Amino acid sequence: MDIARGLVAIGAGIAVLTGTMTGIGQGYAAGKAVEAVGRNPEAESKIRSMLILGAAIAETAAIYGLLISFLLLFVFN
Amino acid sequence: MNQILEWLFAKPLQVEIISIWIITGVVIALVFAINNAIKKADVMAKPTGLVLIGVLIVQTFSTITKDNMGARHYKNYAPYVGALALYLFFSNISGLFGLAQPTANYSVTLTLALITFILIQRAVFMSNGFVKFFTRFFEPYPVFFVMNFFGAIAPLVSMSLRLFGNITGGTIIMMLFYSFTGYVAGFVPVIGQFDFIGPLIGPFLHAYFDLFVGFIQMFVFISLTTVFIGNEFPSEPETTN
Numbered sequence: 001m002d003i004a005r006g007l008v009a010i011g012a013g014i015a016v017l018t019g020t021m022t023g024i025g026q027g028y029a030a031g032k033a034v035e036a037v038g039r040n041p042e043a044e045s046k047i048r049s050m051l052i053l054g055a056a057i058a059e060t061a062a063i064y065g066l067l068i069s070f071l072l073l074f075v076f077n
Numbered sequence: 078m079n080q081i082l083e084w085l086f087a088k089p090l091q092v093e094i095i096s097i098w099i100i101t102g103v104v105i106a107l108v109f110a111i112n113n114a115i116k117k118a119d120v121m122a123k124p125t126g127l128v129l130i131g132v133l134i135v136q137t138f139s140t141i142t143k144d145n146m147g148a149r150h151y152k153n154y155a156p157y158v159g160a161l162a163l164y165l166f167f168s169n170i171s172g173l174f175g176l177a178q179p180t181a182n183y184s185v186t187l188t189l190a191l192i193t194f195i196l197i198q199r200a201v202f203m204s205n206g207f208v209k210f211f212t213r214f215f216e217p218y219p220v221f222f223v224m225n226f227f228g229a230i231a232p233l234v235s236m237s238l239r240l241f242g243n244i245t246g247g248t249i250i251m252m253l254f255y256s257f258t259g260y261v262a263g264f265v266p267v268i269g270q271f272d273f274i275g276p277l278i279g280p281f282l283h284a285y286f287d288l289f290v291g292f293i294q295m296f297v298f299i300s301l302t303t304v305f306i307g308n309e310f311p312s313e314p315e316t317t318n
Binding site for chain 1: 238246301
């Protein structure tokens with residue numbers, strides 16, 4: 001049974017790796033938002049709310065991975 | 078009376094339900110206090126205190142709703158958005174006060190997302206009519222039915238799971254943090270029984286996971302609600318007033 005627990009833990013670790021790609025995507029979105037604010041600073045508040053919205057939507061994939069790892073850890077252990 | 082109490086508490090009560098009662102009571106008390114203050118307030122004077130808070134809340138959520146939904150429809154939805162925002166904000170930060178966060182329970186977030194989902198479908202119905210409500214799944218070709226169908230129910234799943242996942246993740250990270258600091262403090266001989274490392278580092282993590290994430294997720298939830306509902310209405314010409 002110890003091997004099974006270890007495999008579950010490895011699976012949970014792999015599941016949260018979805019966060020890496022989400023990090024890349026959110027960083028790209030933030031960089032583009034900085035560019036947009038630099039280009040026309042008067043639209044800053046609109047850009048900020050759009051950035052938060054876009055970042056939150058991009059975060060969904062990471063959250064799914066996190067939930068799957070929680071399920072693995074707390075249900076199968 | 079005793080029988081009613083026994084019937085109420087005989088079933089295992091999920092701990093979130095108690096915090097739902099407390100939070101609902103807090104929101105209702107706040108609303109009644111603001112209402113009372115507004116009734117007593119002088120109309121011509123500058124708003125202060127509770128009246129100012131009420132004015133700011135109404136103004137903020139009216140503006141957010143109007144920006145995302147257009148000037149014609151926002152008045153019907155601004156009260157819902159404001160109530161949702163107050164409830165979600167108090168729920169998300171309730172971890173600071175030692176309550177179990179209701180939004181860390183999937184039933185609560187699914188219910189809130191379901192209300193938004195029904196409002197989205199209602200907006201489709203109102204703007205497209207009865208026939209188009211069903212035929213929109215078969216556009217542009219009938220084979221697109223599966224894609225359109227899952228596209229229609231995707232907001233329900235993604236909105237509820239996003240809120241639930243963020244709050245649950247924060248809760249579990251805080252739980253792991255406190256058990257880890259308790260374990261580390263156990264090595265210190267005399268005062269080791271008391272977890273003295275947790276209260277030192279904990280506040281910063283609480284500020285991030287409860288206040289910041291809670292506020293951001295509340296904002297994202299109401300933004301997505303207004304954007305999804307506003308998308309279903311036909312776009313209107315820009316009016317300047």
